[in-house]
Amino acid sequence: LKTLFHAPGAGGTTLSRRILWNIHLEKICPCAFVTSLAHDNDAIYKRIKWLHNHTNLPIFVVEDSQISKTESRLIRETYETCRRTTQLVILDVQRFSSKIERVQKRDQFWLKGEVS
Numbered sequence: 001l002k003t004l005f006h007a008p009g010a011g012g013t014t015l016s017r018r019i020l021w022n023i024h025l026e027k028i029c030p031c032a033f034v035t036s037l038a039h040d041n042d043a044i045y046k047r048i049k050w051l052h053n054h055t056n057l058p059i060f061v062v063e064d065s066q067i068s069k070t071e072s073r074l075i076r077e078t079y080e081t082c083r084r085t086t087q088l089v090i091l092d093v094q095r096f097s098s099k100i101e102r103v104q105k106r107d108q109f110w111l112k113g114e115v116s
Contacts (some may be wrong), residue, residue, distance in 0.1 A: 001079075001090045001092060001107060002090070002091050002092070002107050002108075002109065003091075003092045003093075003094060003102065003107060003108045003109070004091060004092070004093045004094070004108075004109045005094050005095075005096040005108065005109070005110045005111065006093065006094070006095060006096060006110075006113070007088060007095075007096060007097070007098060007111065007112055007113030008095055008112035008113060009113050010111045010112060010113035011111065012093050012095065012111050013093060015066050015111065016062045016064060016091055016093045017033070017062070017064075019062070019091065020033055020043065020060065020062045020091075024058050028055045028057050029055075029058050029059060029060050029089075029097060030051040030052075030057060030059050030060070030062070030066065031059070031060045031061075031062070032048065032051065032059060032060070032061045032062070033061075033062050033064070034061060034062070034063045034064070034065075034075070035063075035064050035065070041075060041077070041078040044075070044078050045078050045081060045082055048061070048082045048086060048087065048088070049082065049085070052085070052086040052087075052093065053059055057087075058086075058087035058089055059082075059086060059087070059088050059089070060088075060089045060091075061079075061089070061090045061091070062090075062091045062093060063075065063090060063091070063092045064093040065093065065094060098108075
């Protein structure tokens with residue numbers, strides 16, 4: 001799990017979609033894009049399992065979330081259930097509206113919305 005925090009308008013969603021598209025074009029592994037509008041956990045689980053069962057490859061998931069903490073927890077539980085039988089690589093994209101002071105950590109990346 002890697003998390004990309006981004007300021008509104010900084011291009012975090014665009015960057016994550018571009019990463020997903022590049023992986024798709026290179027046919028490295030199956031890809032899935034999950035938004036807050038598609039957080040039916042059972043449907044997410046079934047689709048990830050279907051992809052894995054038909055390819056036997058890890059699944060790259062981009063989760064572009066603007067959802068509540070409760071919904072986020074439910075999605076995390078869904079991913080944990082999937083991980084028991086499927087290898088997942090998850091890029092969690094989070095809009096961060098406060099001023100970003102932090103820099104890259106091991107599993108977190110911060111994309112500022114400032115022009116330097």
